[in-house]
Amino acid sequence: MGYQLLNKDFNDILNQLKSEYKIYGPKRFENKGRFSDTDVIGYGEIDKLEDIVLDEKTYFSPKEIIYPIRQTLFYFTEDEVKVPDAPEDKVIVFLRPCDINGIKRLDTIFLENGPYKDVYYERLREKVKFFMIECTEGFDSCFCVSMNSNKTHDYAVAIRFNEENVLIDLKDRDLLEYFENYGKAEEFTPEYIKENKAKVSIPYPEKVTNEMFEHEVWQEYTRRCIGCGRCNTSCITCSCFTMQDVYYDANKKVGERRRVWASCQIDVFTNMAGGHGFREKQGQRMRFKTMHKINDFYKRFGFHMCVGCGRCDDVCPEYISFSKCINKLYSIVEEGNNDEK
Amino acid sequence: MSIDVKKVKKNAFRITKQRGKTALRIRVPGGHLEVKYFDIIKEIAEKYGDGTVHITIRQGFEVPGIDFDKMPEINRMIKPIIEGLELDIGVNIDDPEAGYPAAGTRNVSGCIGNKVCPFANYNTTDLTRKIEKEIFPNDYHVKIAVTGCPNDCIKAHMQDFGVIGITEPQYDEGRCISCQACVKNCRKRVTGALKFENYTVVKDEDRCIGCGECVLKCPTGAMTRSKEKYYRLVIMGRTGKKNPRIARTFLNWVDEETVIKVIKNCYDYIDEYIDKSLGKEHVGYIVDRTGYNVFKEAVLKDVKLRTKAKIADYIDFGGYMYERNRFFSEVSR
Ligand code: SF4
């Protein structure tokens, strides 16, 4: 179903949808940037089309909507456990194709990786409808085309934002009632970005051997990376978490268990009971992350974990570029080039 | 040679060690200026001076080697500087072709602030300009500097008034991944105001100096700056030949309006308590004479402090005395 809608009509629809859905989109959080008098673009609830920021990439990804940073799994007393109820609201998220593909990666990890589905993830995830923002230009650091994640057909609604109107491709028939009374029918098929400024070549997974594991290329990251974890916290596909048992009382009988995002670049990630950590150097951590994103995950699932959103590049305070790192590996593995570049 | 020395000095020209030669002083509030003004400074130095310029500690320029009789000409030449750096920011100068009308209150200097520096908690240039507008021109000897954060790169602690920008970190527990970057950094580089308890960051309000380092460190935006901008005002730091000392905190967690009003009020205080027999007296020594409480009462006149604000009950200025007896007078018979 295609529609052309005036912006104000689209806003009317959003308004009506709000009775049933929580609507999230990329928006501006004023003065909440790292530096004073700067804003941050992140995901939050929006009221109208004008709240949606389209000309800047979000610093944080939309993953926090379905995979909260801190999530209580259950409350416990001495002899009882209570799982919190799932939130009732259904959810609409405005996001770009790379992020939809990113959430597919999260689906893979949380729903298909082990013998059991992650119920906490599933119960939020099944409430979500994607409103895909057509993306044909991208941003400087994006390399979604190389990662084959520039396209997706998995959306409820795809939207092209024009100056005064929007073009809609409606796939989800549940939403038909909201749209059919507005605007005029007009066929619309979203386009996708064909070429990014940043491109990567990924070394063929089978060719990456143990030699690469020990390669000196990682030393550079030991020197440069400060282990702040921003690349992980901004990444749409990083899904690691840790567990915390929080006691409310001094005698440790009542409390909650929650899970919290973890980051493989941060110190405590590999710490085991007794305090021993097995990837002490930042370079080793970079290697682990890189291999997970463009090698190991592929071996298991047949597609890469990284979707090339480029956020890790945008947020790194040390200007470490993940796409550059991938290309270095390629040149070492595929071209036998061992010179530092 | 007949020169009205007092008039020359008030006009921001110096009496120099070389007889017959003066030096022009140019104010640059906040130390930030468009480079087009360099052309004027260069021309003056080449045509009237010795081809050099000194960059002063207060972020002004001093152009030496000028003949006294060239002052009117030079004053006409610096008109665009006076217009651009003073009139345009709201300073009231009656005749911009006659040079600077006062030199007692020194250039308000400022660190680079949040135009460039990631640590800064506000735009220092804007604040220096607002202060300059309120207090210049003025003959009283007052030194003011503003700095973007407690790193105090401008050395606000060496001023009569030092304005330090701070923020009140806002902690959103729901975004915290317990990485402790904020806690470790505050312990290592600041005051150790943060603790990690029960997987959550806990702040000791009394220890937090509002530097904002924790905000910079946080990878998830769990720590952010407060919407309100706050300032710490340190006072009566000085160098000099009697009792050099570092400025002490007078007000903490106050707003911009308070800072400006307090500095303005200080001029009335000086007016009332300055030792008129001396001709000029640096404000710090006036406070030494009247005591902190008299100063405090005068500068807080009509100032409405918000609840978060803190005022020093007492200040031990300390510093060291070159000669303690210098502070005793003999009883004259
Ligand atoms: S690794 Fe970087 S480019 Fe890839 S999905 Fe994560 S943030 Fe995006």
Ligand code: SF4
């Ligand atoms: S964002 Fe950069 S510095 Fe921080 S952990 Fe990642 S690679 Fe290292």
Ligand code: SF4
């Ligand atoms: S005082 Fe703070 S804001 Fe100003 S330059 Fe130094 S570090 Fe930056």
Ligand code: SF4
């Ligand atoms: S603002 Fe500075 S002193 Fe206060 S908690 Fe943060 S790092 Fe520590």
Ligand code: SF4
């Ligand atoms: S730096 Fe941020 S995420 Fe890490 S412990 Fe502090 S508040 Fe939490």
